[in-house]
Amino acid sequence: DAGVTQSPTHLIKTRGQHVTLRCSPISGHKSVSWYQQVLGQGPQFIFQYYEKEERGRGNFPDRFSARQFPNYSSELNVNALLLGDSALYLCASSPGRVGVEKLFFGSGTQLSVL
Amino acid sequence: TQLLEQSPQFLSIQEGENLTVYCNSSSVFSSLQWYRQEPGEGPVLLVTVVTGGEVKKLKRLTFQFGDARKDSSLHITAAQPGDTGLYLCAGLRVGGGADGLTFGKGTHLIIQP
Numbered sequence: 001d002a003g004v005t006q007s008p009t010h011l012i013k014t015r016g017q018h019v020t021l022r023c024s025p026i027s028g029h030k031s032v033s034w035y036q037q038v039l040g041q042g043p044q045f046i047f048q049y050y051e052k053e054e055r056g057r058g059n060f061p062d063r064f065s066a067r068q069f070p071n072y073s074s075e076l077n078v079n080a081l082l083l084g085d086s087a088l089y090l091c092a093s094s095p096g097r098v099g100v101e102k103l104f105f106g107s108g109t110q111l112s113v114l
Numbered sequence: 115t116q117l118l119e120q121s122p123q124f125l126s127i128q129e130g131e132n133l134t135v136y137c138n139s140s141s142v143f144s145s146l147q148w149y150r151q152e153p154g155e156g157p158v159l160l161v162t163v164v165t166g167g168e169v170k171k172l173k174r175l176t177f178q179f180g181d182a183r184k185d186s187s188l189h190i191t192a193a194q195p196g197d198t199g200l201y202l203c204a205g206l207r208v209g210g211g212a213d214g215l216t217f218g219k220g221t222h223l224i225i226q227p
Binding site: 004033035040041042043044045046048056058090092102103104105106107108 | 118120147154155156157158159162202204213214215216217218219220
């Protein structure tokens with residue numbers, strides 16, 4: 001069975017540009033969460049979507065947005081990129097809403113902003 | 115201020131030694147998870163603990179949740195080179211389900227042959 005897939009795996013952008021990252025959850029999983037992991041740090045929560053609705057939002061500026069599609073895949077959009085947005089962006093899926101359920105992470109998208 | 119403090123940040127030991135990694139907070143968590151992450155990969159869940167005082171064992175790894183559900187530890191017995199990686203603790207705060215998981219900064223563990 002396919003795990004959580006993310007695309008692209010690597011991306012290089014310049015300041016001020018926008019970027020769209022994509023995530024396909026494990027088949028049957030209805031929840032997708034996005035995390036940002038800066039080098040040397042633990043992942044930081046950005047968004048959670050469940051059944052196509054936003055269920056949680058971390059402490060990130062409005063430049064960050066996301067959505068979940070009817071097939072439960074998800075996109076993370078970041079506008080007006082800053083150097084500090086350079087990070088590994090992780091997508092995680094779970095069968096239901098985040099609780100004691102197991103989160104399955106993808107391998108991430110490594111974003112470099114120059 | 116880091117909600118979950120992990121210590122040590124870096125640990126390099128010889129194969130066969132024992133080690134303990136700590137995860138501490140002033141906040142109460144409804145559950146706490148430990149993940150292991152390798153370079154270029156996403157974190158992989160090792161264990162979830164939900165009850166204060168709970169102890170779980172996974173082969174040579176022993177996980178403990180503090181009685182007050184504010185801290186946790188990971189003990190590895192007879193470490194092997196394959197244990198090398200970044201160990202992350204992550205918690206779900208009481209009443210904080212909409213906030214997602216809170217992660218610590220991680221412990222970089224290197225087991226030398």
